[in-house]
Amino acid sequence: MFQINGDKPDFIAKKKASAPVTKSDSDESEPETKPSKSKKKSTANSTSMFQAGGDKDKKKDKSNKDKEKNNKKKNAAKSDESDDEDTEVPRKKKGKGRKKKKEEERPPSPEIEFDDLEEFVLQPAPQGTTIKCKVTRDKRGMDRGFYPTYYLHLDNDKKVFLLAGRKRKKSATSNYLISIDATDLSRGGENFIGKLRSNLMGTKFTVFDNGLNPDRALRDMSNARQELAAIIYETNVLGFKGPRKMTVIIPGMDDDNERVPIRPRTDNDSILMRYQNRQMDNLIELHNKTPVWNDDTASYVLNFSGRVTQASVKNFQIVHSKDNSYIVMQFGRVADDMFTLDYNYPMCAVQAFAIALSSFDGKLACE
Secondary structure, eight states, X not given: OOOOOOSOOOOOSSOBOOEESSSOOGGGOOOOOOOOHHHHHHHHHHHHHTBTTGGGGHHXXXXXXXXXHHHHHHTHHHHHHHHHHHTBOOSSOOSHHHHHHHHHHSOOOOOOOOSOHHHHXXXXXXXXXXXXXXXXXXXXXXXXXTSOEEEEEESSTTOOEEEEEEEOTTOSSOEEEEESSTTOOOTTSTTEEEXXXXXXXXXXXXXXXXXXXTTTSOTTOTTBOOEEEEEEEOOXXXXXXXXXXXXXXXXXXXXXXXXXXXXXXXXXXXXXXXXXXXXXXXXXXXXXXXXXXXXTTTEEEEOOTTSOOBOOTTOEEEEETTEEEEEEEEEEEEETTEEEEEEOTTOOHHHHXXXXXXXXXXXXXXX
């Protein structure tokens, strides 16, 4: 289970260089971090962590984990000291020196090349590679104040377009269409790639691909729609319980590192119902990383490694309970209508974009 640090921690004199989650302090919100050994281990263990049968393999991995624990204990003091030094942000240093550091901390995204856009946005990120993207929100037009369009691009020099999403009008619940064409956001169009659907309260969401409704699919369900993810926001009326808490459930990965297809015939077989009944076969449970309270900025903060620069309730990081340092996905604000979105294996672009869209949607019982 995900460990929640509910109490406010006592901070030492050094300042954590993390982005505020709820209150803004843009000058001090850009963290300065270096790659750590723990991240390398996280990447190496990412395959087994997200395997559909991961829970059954605990005994096989036990001896390896024991060795890792011993090594971690020996290096605990050193890693703690180095982490503090890496994340320290001097308050008064400004000018050329600081700009150089920022450039070093925010290296360009790795070159991502693909021939088939539809295939790319549905396949998991390559292991060991972070896909860095930007989400822009377009509110221009007669009704875009209420129904803005969201665009996902690769965050590199080429700014390659990946996905577009928009909330459908006249739907009983929030319903977002996701397309691989920025100009075609119709349900019946050939560029329709998936959708995000919420419950009435806006606290539970399901992500679908572009398959058929089970009622219209073939008997063997081969062309039925797949559920790619479910997102659950914990009810938090008026924000009395602190920052948002969210759970993300995604299909597990098979031995070939491919996503296990989840094609429910009825709502009772859906990811949300299976999670509610704790039937977690072939499913992976993820959570948002709990932000920590910073007395100096009087806000909850997370370390986004320089990728997030403005405070927002929408800022979050998604992790697995087995490895809190392996960031499966992170999302956060950099301008009024611009956000960064980074995702790692086993997540794909459609899953990550849909999770981001769910954070934009109004939630009656969450804030």
